[in-house]
Amino acid sequence: MHNPPGEEPETTLSVTPPKKWAAGLPAVVHALEYSLEQTSPRKTGVDLLAMNQVGGIDCPGCAWADPAPGRRHRNEYCENGAKHINDEATTRRITADFFREHSVADLAARSDMWLNQQGRLTEPMIKRPGSEHYEPIGWNDALGVLAQELTALASPDEAVFYTSGRASNEAAFVLQLFARAFGTNNLPDCSNMCHESSGFALSETLGTGKGTVSLDDLHHADLIFLVGQNPGSNHPRQLSALEEAKRNGGRIVAVNPLPEAGLRRFKNPQKPRGIAGRGTQIADRFLHIKPGGDLALFQGLNRLLLEAEDARPGTVLDHDFINAHTSGFEDFARHARTVEWDDVRAATGLTLEEIEKVRDEVLESERVIVCWAMGITQHKHGVPTVREIVNFLMLRGNLGRAGTGACPVRGHSNVQGDRTMGIWEQMPDSFLDALQQEFGFDPPRRHGLDSVNSIKAMREGRVKVFLALAGNFVRAAPDSEVTEQAMRSCRLTAHISTKLNRSHTVCGETALILPTLGRTERDRQADGEQFVTVENSMSEVHTSQGRLEPASPLLLSEVAILCRLARRTLDGKADIAWDTFEGDYGTIRDHISRVVPGFHDFNARVARPGGIRLPNPVNEGVFNTKAGKALFTCNERVVPRAPEGHLLLQTLRSHDQWNTVPYTNNDRYRGIHGSRHVVLVNPADLTELGLARGDRVDLVSVWADGTERRAANFEVVPYPAAKGSAAAYYPETNVLVPLDSVADISNQPTSKGIVVRLEPSPDRARPTPS
């Protein structure tokens, strides 16, 4: 165990060649190294051995599904999951003395990494108006301050209730219930910023907002596309599923602007061949695509499939499926045949021959799955791209059959479950009606604010109170300066958190830190020890129960904080048994079973080993669209272009990072060590731009409002990024993403495909981590 850093660590950039494989023994070493830096060997052992086990702790690191009970390894986690869980289980503590020593302004000047490294929050804190410091406050007073601010609002819509994907189903259900009983649908969540485009596109075309595949499907697919995702760093346990698919004869096509290590080869540290051998090749074919070219790629592929059908009628398309289960095929086919190859080449940077080879792979495959992540959804045309992927799958009937389907790979561990529980600003009347029937109050029907619109409302003074259930909203949101200005203009900001982050330091006139239990910790309530439930990316709902003693006796659970706040705020206005909820989470699940479709007998079923697998209507032969059929769509062609002298930037995470929190300044798979202030650029682009390795540049984004958004003092690193593109780390470059730059339809911020220019930096000093 090491003490937290007193000052920002001084490190210098060094660059090594990118790795050609992921995981292996180094993953084990790095995971243990970080874990033991944070906590004791005993705690490390306890939480790692309980992680992702039946009845154990659900890893908060990502939403990837667990193997079936009886099929799990004794060590069922990845390097990043181990780091994340021990980052939470850290023995470091933040006390009142820490806040006396560090003013809010001081903390606001610190890096994300430094703030996180200080340890666990242990007691409620308040920053009073005009004060420069947080100070301790009792729970009753803290919740009283918050309740008073809420009840003093002119309208419930002047409050926003944000949820991050760490929150359990029970906490999410209680939060949305409280917000709606209070009178607002202002329920933005982190989904707004990651897979909102997937949800909209899938709902429209398939009638379900969720992915359709299971782990078994992946294991048995003939061909898997990995599009706009980096499993090696962001969902490493997916690599085990891909390895099994490969061993079962499947093939993989990876489509990405960067040739990530995890797309190339996987050394499974659970197996001797992963430790001592060469591991498993992941991608059989790699398409080095330009950012945002995926829509054109799938449009081109769809045209090729239609032409193959023309050449060999009745052998390429699944006419039975198309005729019986879909609508809009004729219009789609007409539109697809007009795709211009020049556009496809310009948008993708790929040759026709490369795309034809992929078509051949498709034609040889009876079962195809497409996986994607934010490399797709965070583009302006994220929704049309997902729609086009659905078109692609439907052409050969790759939906609703074993080994086929659509697989949006979600990031945060319960991001899908929180939405299922009603955390959405646009919930349908059917859900609100069920809520009304169950609890006897009339929920508001007008739609609320999502993340982008919440920021706008805060900035304009229309929202005065911001409450976050977990997360680091300030750093996750786009247009950092605008978001920070919005947060600072609130009368009160409050965060239910386990650890310190920048959202506590960029705060409203009054600010509250409400420390809570983590996933790893025992949750003892009046009715005894509680467990919570979560839903993974493959619609499996299961329990999670902590094993460690809480970081402080003063911590309250998320459910307890929300129930106490609801009681104080609503003061008997709605007849809801908040006390009972806090004492026994099973009573919350009883209500969920009557309100949320698919959760009947929730308490009994979720207690079974492995929990509940929610059915996906598509796999039951049901398409809940307006037409009652899956929908082919015609999507406009998009050729992302950067003006002369500009590049298309994508923001991305490093390997040593979890969401907005970097654990170190290293990104070992990409060969970046010691600094995050780097911009990765194709060597040919550097030559054209007159830049060279080691040059210091400012990244300046171009947007219609004419505002200059600048990320200052980045070091140029030649890197095999797709020609015409650049990559830099999130959240440092969120400042470049204009708040108004959102995906069509889904309103998701576009953290990919940002037009930037690289200006020589006037500040030649070593970049600071902040």
Next chain:
Amino acid sequence: MAHEDDARQAVPNMPGTRTDGVARRRPLREQHVEETVRVAVPVRTAYNQWTQFKTFPRFSAVVRGVEQPRPTVTVWTIGYGPLRHRFAAEIVEQDPDAYLAWRGLEQYPSHQGEVEFRPTESGGTAITVRMLLEPQGGARILAASSRAARLTARLTARLVRGELMHFKRFIEGLGQESGAWRGTIRNGRVQYEHPEPPRSRVARWPVG
């Protein structure tokens, strides 16, 4: 007892052809293992019980567990003594009270088969299982010889026959089915039902 003759006594229904006259995906060839058992319950009862795959460990000598993640996919754990093998199978065709065809999802050992349910003149049901197992690894090389192939076929036939007899005793003892799935599957895909099956009533709003 299971006799091939029983099949001939049953109402004719050519393998590879559905009652609606549409050709099945891939009729099984002659060299496949084929076993038939006649059970003294109506065809609806026998069929319904057969669709309750999770109950197979109650009567089977080798099936240790079955999961059914969705109507078209079953995951089987079979075993003998301490040995266990897990595999997934896809149901590619299913017609209530008549027919079911499956294929294994693993590349090796690959297997496929079909089960036919036919009413007998006595009011019972003739259940015919046809199956082809393609071994893997060393067993695959051994099976390349005709002697080994015959031995494999004999062992598989014995196993299938035994399992059918266990099912016969099970359903005749129960007298009525413990559940039913009455959907139709074509080409590995569940056909839309009216009204919508309760299982598919889940949250439909977009998930970000």
